[in-house]
Amino acid sequence: MKLLKVDSVEETKRKIDHYFEGIYLEEEYIDIAEALDRIAAEDLYAQLEVPEFSRATVDGYAITAKDSYGASESLPTFLQIIGKVEMGETAAHKVTPGKAIYVPTGGMLPQGADAMVMIEYVESLDDETIAVYKAVAPGEGVIQKGEDIQKGEQILSKGRRLKPQDIGMLAAVGIYQIKVFRKPRVFVISTGDELVHPKEEIKPGQIRDINTYTLSAMALNGGAVLAGQVIVKDDFLRLQDIVKNAIAKSDVVVISGGSSVGAKDVTAQVIDSLGEPGVFIHGVAVKPGKPTIIGRVDRTAVFGLPGHPVSAMVIYKVFVDYILQKLQQFNEVQEIVIQGICDANIHASPGKETYQMVQLEKRDDKYIVKPIYGKSGAISLMAEAHGYIKIHGNQEGIHKGEKVEVILL
Numbered sequence: 001m002k003l004l005k006v007d008s009v010e011e012t013k014r015k016i017d018h019y020f021e022g023i024y025l026e027e028e029y030i031d032i033a034e035a036l037d038r039i040a041a042e043d044l045y046a047q048l049e050v051p052e053f054s055r056a057t058v059d060g061y062a063i064t065a066k067d068s069y070g071a072s073e074s075l076p077t078f079l080q081i082i083g084k085v086e087m088g089e090t091a092a093h094k095v096t097p098g099k100a101i102y103v104p105t106g107g108m109l110p111q112g113a114d115a116m117v118m119i120e121y122v123e124s125l126d127d128e129t130i131a132v133y134k135a136v137a138p139g140e141g142v143i144q145k146g147e148d149i150q151k152g153e154q155i156l157s158k159g160r161r162l163k164p165q166d167i168g169m170l171a172a173v174g175i176y177q178i179k180v181f182r183k184p185r186v187f188v189i190s191t192g193d194e195l196v197h198p199k200e201e202i203k204p205g206q207i208r209d210i211n212t213y214t215l216s217a218m219a220l221n222g223g224a225v226l227a228g229q230v231i232v233k234d235d236f237l238r239l240q241d242i243v244k245n246a247i248a249k250s251d252v253v254v255i256s257g258g259s260s261v262g263a264k265d266v267t268a269q270v271i272d273s274l275g276e277p278g279v280f281i282h283g284v285a286v287k288p289g290k291p292t293i294i295g296r297v298d299r300t301a302v303f304g305l306p307g308h309p310v311s312a313m314v315i316y317k318v319f320v321d322y323i324l325q326k327l328q329q330f331n332e333v334q335e336i337v338i339q340g341i342c343d344a345n346i347h348a349s350p351g352k353e354t355y356q357m358v359q360l361e362k363r364d365d366k367y368i369v370k371p372i373y374g375k376s377g378a379i380s381l382m383a384e385a386h387g388y389i390k391i392h393g394n395q396e397g398i399h400k401g402e403k404v405e406v407i408l409l
């Protein structure tokens, strides 16, 4: 009988890996100004050094460090000023022993100089002479040629989600266009005779559609574009028509509701009717979210998520995000985790991976993790939660005082 035998989370991910092997989104070139949060589709190496010349990191005088040795507040060293470096220009003169050249922060270090002494430690005696009241070591106040980025150094790896600092690295080495994976297209379908749009009046027995909004927002949050949003009644032919159209337009179709074994639960049949290989997961050993369906039609992933809003969000985070990342060869850690101390005993469901919603409280530099409870139909549970703890199927539960990892929502 269906749903009695279910796959573990690990087995489900293995099946996803198998069914989506070699299926990736196409690549495209974009300007780095548009690259935030996109996933790199190429390894990139620096073709030059950064900085390309040694630069001052302070306002002051470029000198030979040796000249300053022994200098102090009571016993300054006297040096002759022989010039000034302008920003964005080459340093014309060379520093030799006994001489100094003024350089602003970021200016080119003149030849012969190996350190900068900050103006705070210098006194101008006349137009040509300074007194230096501090000894500086070679390299002080200077960023050396190639110190930031070396020629040939890898600056980006395929599968990395581009952060502002990655974009800065690319700009630094003169790369202004980059190959990324096209944004995945996600189509969100909510099924149920009881569902109405939030702007409409509801009759007894009806409820407002929540999942369209939570799941669409999760898709956008993950860097996808929305290919469509539809509410559909529990009707095989209507749903079949809509899912068929959605598959043609998207990389991932997320259908919520209608995934369990009730008489109206037609999602699995619809997916199977639309093409090969069809449904390969029907039921996962997780709590919440057991009646999860995962299939593939041609190159499109089709999910039947449980209708309960909490379960739908949890399964989206665990499996839909997993596929979206696979399609873009994302190669980093999927979850952002915080360590904390659990402040209550938590019971687990043997044989099932349990996702326990929690709140975090900071006490004496430590995070206290408090389990919060509610039915999987209660959206307020998700709104109150800061994250969740994953309790493995072979764990009995968690004891009060135990160290736990919280996956942030």
Ligand SMILES: Nc1nc2c(c(=O)[nH]1)N[C@H]1C(S)=C(S)[C@@H](COP(=O)(O)OP(=O)(O)OC[C@H]3O[C@@H](n4cnc5c(N)ncnc54)[C@H](O)[C@@H]3O)O[C@H]1N2
Residues within 6 Å of the ligand: 003, 190, 191, 192, 194, 195, 207, 208, 209, 210, 211, 212, 256, 257, 258, 259, 260, 261, 262, 265, 288, 289, 290, 291, 305, 306, 307, 308, 309, 311, 376, 377
């Ligand atoms: N005999 C069994 N019955 C059920 C099982 C089971 O294993 N055996 N699993 C239960 C669990 S756990 C869940 S979760 C639900 C999943 O049901 P469906 O995915 O078929 O979803 P529906 O029945 O359509 O809806 C469940 C619940 O969620 C509400 N819902 C649905 N869509 C939305 C939406 N877009 N926005 C807000 N709320 C929505 C719906 O009204 C129902 O209340 O099955 C259990 N039964």
Ligand code: MOO
Residues within 6 Å of the ligand: 287, 288, 289, 290, 291, 306, 308, 311, 376, 377
């Ligand atoms: O999946 Mo049901 O989600 O346990 O409520």
